[in-house]
Amino acid sequence: MAPAETFEAAEQQDSSVEAPGGEDFASLLVHARLEAQDVALKHLSARVAQAWALAGSCVLALALALVQGSSMVTHQAEASTAVPSLSTGGHWYVLSAAALLLSQLLPVAVLLAAAAWLLYTLLPYVMTTRLALLQRYTVIFVLFWRVAFHYKLTKLAGRWRSAAASDQAWDGFNEWLGALLYAKFMRLGGYWMKTGQYLASRSDFVPDAVVAHLSRMLDSNPHRPTRQTVETLVDAWGAAAPRRLKSLDAKALSCGSIAQVHVGWLQREGDTPLKVAVKVQHQDIAPLLRQDLRQSFVLARVLRVLEPHFDFVPILTEINLEHAKELDFLQEASNLVDVRSNLAGRRVPVVVPRVVSECTTEKVLVMEFCEGESLKDPQALARRGVDLEQLVLRVCEAWARQMFCDGVFNSDAHAGNILVQAHPTLGAVPVLLDFGLCKRLTDVEHLGLCQMMHAMVELDGDLIIESFRNLGFRMVEDQIEPSEVFRDLLFAFRDSNADAESSRGEMREKISEDARRGGVYSKEAKRHVKQARCPGGV
Template identity: 30%
Template sequence: MRPSDRAARFFATSALAARVYLGYKAITLAEKRLGLKDPDQRRSRHHTDSARRLYGLAIRRQGLLIKFGQIVGSRPDLIPDEYIAVLSRLQDRVPPRPFGVIKRRIERQPFMEGRPLAEVFAEFDEQPIAAASLAQVHRARLHDGREVAVKVQYPGIESIVENDLRNIRFLLRILAKFERNLDFSPLIEEISLNVPLELDFINEGHNAEIIARNFEARARTRPAQLGEDGGGRGWAPVERGDVIVPRIVWEYSTRRVLVMEYLEGVKITDLEGLRGQGTDPQAVAQLVIDAYCEQLYLHGMFHADPHPGNLFVQPGPKLIMLDFGLCRQLDDKFRLGYARLVNAMLTWNIPNMIQGFLELGVKVRKPQDTAVYLELGRSFTEYGKEGRAYADPDIVAEANQRMSKAIRSNPITDIPREFLLIGRVVGLLSGLGAHLDSRVDMVRTIVPYTQAALEGAK
């Protein structure tokens, strides 16, 4: 990337970040000190303008700006509707690169051995079926008849991502000077570690195979939901194959091109499409939570990017998971410690909850003040209160208020990276729940998994 391009990218990103932040702060300040009469209308106009500007910047500059927009556009539980309406288009409707650029990228891969595209692929659709921040995907057919999806990384994207990471680090450090109760260093570290892994498609292919094996190897039973009496540690029969991962075609895959089995499905947030195939969105919401509980508490290896562009549904319902660039393997110590902590929070076992935070390495500025752990636990308990849906905006608002109060009173100084990635997953799942109007009962769903994990360790 040329120095002039780096500078232009930095100034464009910084200017928009300042405009969004300062504009919002100005409205809030005017409301408090000047008694502004129409703050909600002003905020709505500001959000709409900011969303359009962010979308335009992401489309022009691409790279991590698209990924950021995807995350924001996937959180209707947390982000204002004005942003969702605009930025949700970034999930799978990013303007693609010209086919000529993609064709040359493929033909330069070692497996091509100097051959033209037609000698390896009997058919290759020039129009991508999806385009995202780092790559785009084309449908194709091999000469042996297999239908495949071909994921091709954009040329030059590595230098763009490296530059964007520097900009993100800088902007978060500046923001931290104004929002002193927020420590962005763990987030900066997590982004810096994760993004390079997403650029390695060999790593993604191996992740996909591990996730697939974990689901295929599971027993024909899984934890039953809690009964009306609070029991339910038993196990209930479940049909296998309700989570589907595409098979990798290794002979045509490299760090920059990934060829995999092509799978048909309806996008998870397409409610009309789900109903059209006879699928109840509530059953989909339950399946998604079950799939992620199984990964987090039983497998230890989990898919960490469940935004709507990566999850599709077949009748049954069956969940198709795509894009395994961002996954994390939890060691047994953390997996079981996290299961104990969540189990303690959902059953409101205060001593075990405080001990759980300490054992997992969550540190605060005033270690002698354990009240902050209590507030953190309470925020999760409100979020998962029995009989309430995890996508309920009131629950999210309560959880955020609890969290903010806890952090203000005793800021967190250290938190394991695993918590950040799990937090990302929980946030994206909450966004999905809002799209699906989910009524999944989180206590009855999660507790059997945490108990199964702990019983399995005995």
């Protein structure tokens, strides 16, 4: 039997002989309903308290109106008997007039506040949700302009300062920026927490101060209550939920910006319950994510106007299109099935979880549970005797097969989405997880990707330009020099540097050199184009 077949057979035999754990799902369902009733009672109590406050405000307004009426009668009687002069009673007249005006405005203000409070209390859920989205949009909008203003101010002030003073000012700005983004992104969650986590992982070009603050966001997504998880499962499966799921671990195994994963055991007639990973989408994430994607694109266009060198619009156009697909777990299930089938057909020694399709819906994804050690635990890897070089080679082989052979690949590859099994025959076997972000190449794009790699090996300038065109890059061909393209690609595929400061130094040097070479080449290209158009000119 071949090694791949040996591993597949062992994987099939190891289909969760472990005894069921977690809590009985029927009990969790009862507790969730009781908790929902408790939440509803607290909400009702708050509404009753609001009603009493509203009634008190109306009584106060009525009392003030009565006092105002009596004071107006008294004031008119006094005014008809005597008209004070400025020298004797003018000041007292002004004060009494101000008091009268205040007594007239105060009941109106109280009534308006009571009416506004009543309107807010009686608003339907859809309207309150839209108000919350509007508030979120405003917070992000203000945050963007606050950061842009301080950035421009620091940049402008640096022109009249010495190099040391300018560096000190930028250090202060980065420290302030890191603390601000951490506080705001943690409160906003969702897409912006994902953005913060990405920035924290890119210490090669993100300043140390910002990374130090944002790195606290890694693996720190707050878990959602078990009640919400159970409610989502019942909404997805209906009355069949208690019959499908025997037990569920109330504590989430992991939590992301869009969903969290629980360990569960599915009912199987006449057999041991199947241990599974149940991925459940957060209840309120869909409208938040869709709005954040739209707003991020708008802000990127504004940033392009403010700083033309920071043009993230093309990147966000592609990224946001893929992020929107993460809300549909049926799409992720399709990705898992296709990648698993492709890699098995090519006999690549990796593990991709099986999808339990009959339990998978748009907001719930059920997969067979795959054991493995985390790449973030080097001590555990050493104890299991994992061959790290073999592991890296197999991970690279798996992605090379996905990208260049199949055209369907996981585009969210990082240490948190890979586990490793120490197999007695095959050694280090990667376990590939989380296929929510998965890119499917068209035939033209697939060809372009293969052309790009072949052109880099053969140093074929014409082929590299054609590959970029097939990949969808928009280029001004008169200003494209193949040697510069090769230079950029070699830098992009350079050996990684573990030292963050050295890596940032390489990045700064590359940006500075690109600016210099770009300016020189642009002038030369324009001169050649002009000569081609006017061959007889000087």
